Amino acid sequence: MLKSRISLIVILLGLVVAPSANAQKSKRTKDNNTEPAVEFSLPSHETMDQKLERMRWWTDARFGMFIHWGLYSMPARHEWVKNRERLTDADYQKYFDHFDPDLFNPKEWARMAKEAGMKYVVLTSKHHEGFCMWDSKYTDYKSTNTPAGRDLIREFVDAFRAEGLKVGFYYSLLDWHHPDYTIDRNHPQRIDNGTKEQYDALNKGKDMNVYRQYMKDQVTELLTNYGKIDIIWFDFSFPGENGKGRDDWDSEGLLKLARTLQPGIIVDDRLDLKDVWGGWDILTPEQLKVSECPTWNGEKATWETCQTFSGSWGYYRDETTWKSIPQLLELLIETVSKEGNLLLNVGPTSRGEFDYRAQDRLEGIGKWMRANSRSIYCCTAAPKEFEAPERTLLTYNPATNRLYIHLIDYPLSRLAVSFADKIGYAQFLHDGSEIRFDKEFIYTPVVKPDTEVPVIEVFLK
Ligand code: GLC
Numbered sequence: 263m264l265k266s267r268i269s270l271i272v273i274l275l276g277l278v279v280a281p282s283a284n285a286q287k288s289k290r291t292k293d294n295n296t297e298p299a300v301e302f303s304l305p306s307h308e309t310m311d312q313k314l315e316r317m318r319w320w321t322d323a324r325f326g327m328f329i330h331w332g333l334y335s336m337p338a339r340h341e342w343v344k345n346r347e348r349l350t351d352a353d354y355q356k357y358f359d360h361f362d363p364d365l366f367n368p369k370e371w372a373r374m375a376k377e378a379g380m381k382y383v384v385l386t387s388k389h390h391e392g393f394c395m396w397d398s399k400y401t402d403y404k405s406t407n408t409p410a411g412r413d414l415i416r417e418f419v420d421a422f423r424a425e426g427l428k429v430g431f432y433y434s435l436l437d438w439h440h441p442d443y444t445i446d447r448n449h450p451q452r453i454d455n456g457t458k459e460q461y462d463a464l465n466k467g468k469d470m471n472v473y474r475q476y477m478k479d480q481v482t483e484l485l486t487n488y489g490k491i492d493i494i495w496f497d498f499s500f501p502g503e504n505g506k507g508r509d510d511w512d513s514e515g516l517l518k519l520a521r522t523l524q525p526g527i528i529v530d531d532r533l534d535l536k537d538v539w540g541g542w543d544i545l546t547p548e549q550l551k552v553s554e555c556p557t558w559n560g561e562k563a564t565w566e567t568c569q570t571f572s573g574s575w576g577y578y579r580d581e582t583t584w585k586s587i588p589q590l591l592e593l594l595i596e597t598v599s600k601e602g603n604l605l606l607n608v609g610p611t612s613r614g615e616f617d618y619r620a621q622d623r624l625e626g627i628g629k630w631m632r633a634n635s636r637s638i639y640c641c642t643a644a645p646k647e648f649e650a651p652e653r654t655l656l657t658y659n660p661a662t663n664r665l666y667i668h669l670i671d672y673p674l675s676r677l678a679v680s681f682a683d684k685i686g687y688a689q690f691l692h693d694g695s696e697i698r699f700d701k702e703f704i705y706t707p708v709v710k711p712d713t714e715v716p717v718i719e720v721f722l723k
Pocket of ligand 1: 330341342497548568
């Protein structure tokens with residue numbers, strides 16, 4: 263299991279840094295159009311410029327909240343617990359029978375996300391376990407049939423929208439509960455080193471056609487019954503031996519459906535359609551700090567890294583490897599400095615609350631964002647001619663022509679800058695107090711100001 267997680271991360275990493283042979287086939291022409299590698303025309307066939315325009319709210323936002331919530335919050339030992347411990351449906355049934363999030367108050371969640379400075383949210387509507395958080399017509403395996411007794415998605419969507427956040431759904435392609443979903447190498451009932459013949463025997467009588475239709479019906483529900491949905495996050499493909507890829511999901515069909523029902527929707531890259539123009543909107547490197555803006559086909563890509571506070575996505579009671587507030591801030595700043603977005607995950611408890619550690623981190627981030635978010639929203643990498651001074655990270659707002667110097671390690675009293683001649687005026691961002699400079703240095707007070715990562719806002723000439 264750990265091996266398969268590692269190989270998944272390696273695959274994703276590979277996809278980010280080294281475009282596959284397939285991807286090379288799709289060439290973008292000079293006028294920014296792309297010739298599709300595969301004959302596949304999407305309803306929203308668009309140029310690169312049109313795509314960037316469609317996604318502008320998202321690139322401006324830079325910071326969103328991921329929420330992994332499902333039955334796995336009860337065992338509280340990873341959202342892959344069914345797979346890891348090879349649990350059967352019967353073993354897993356107790357979680358369904360006892361799921362009772364009596365403290366669920368999505369207005370509180372939305373408030374916390376907003377106060378942390380997040381601009382959008384993506385919630386697991388169904389994770390790999392197959393449990394549905396809404397009142398789907400196509401299954402009994404849903405929240406309304408548990409002691410929860412309610413459509414959790416409905417309340418969630420209303421609450422986040424009311425706070426002004428954009429709303430997205432994560433939808434798992436894997437399904438470890440649906441009777442027609444064939445057992446594969448990532449399934450709880452997998453066979454170690456199983457041959458294709460062994461899997462065929464095991465899967466006799468299962469019909470993936472039924473499951474494919476089930477996914478379409480559910481995606482239709484999610485993208486029809488809850489108003490405007492801004493993002494859909496399909497997860498994930500693992501083509502190859504005893505795996506599943508685009509043909510198993512009918513990825514093209516799912517994507518066309520999503521784009522038809524919600525024109526403008528932003529789609530992740532896990533449908534196994536990387537080599538198709540229009541087959542994805544964002545690269546999604548997971549748990550990674552990238553050293554530069556990831557590229558695709560030799561061009562910079564729109565990208566979002568998703569990250570956990572600790573190791574797992576679902577609530578994990580005994581996990582202690584929580585990132586600190588300064589680490590998380592650095593992650594956010596670093597991501598924006600490389601032109602990306604950060605989707606930071608919370609795994610609520612089975613009572614329906616954010617764990618105290620998550621609340622603590624969100625509050626810390628929010629405190630910093632309140633004073634410094636100008637260096638995040640609508641910002642991107644600094645133009646090439648601005649070299650980051652030692653132990654700093656730079657972001658830049660092209661609309662205001664302001665440069666932001668993030669003091670990751672606070673300097674003793676001054677900072678050598680190679681671009682002093684371009685500075686018109688400089689101030690600390692958190693309190694708007696002047697920062698003096700000459701031809702070589704920016705002079706900082708000896709005492710570090712009371713903000714986790716001080717930022718110098720530079721008005722460029
Ligand atoms: C992986 C995992 C999953 C998690 C997701 C978040 O694909 O399977 O548990 O939801 O990453 O990016």
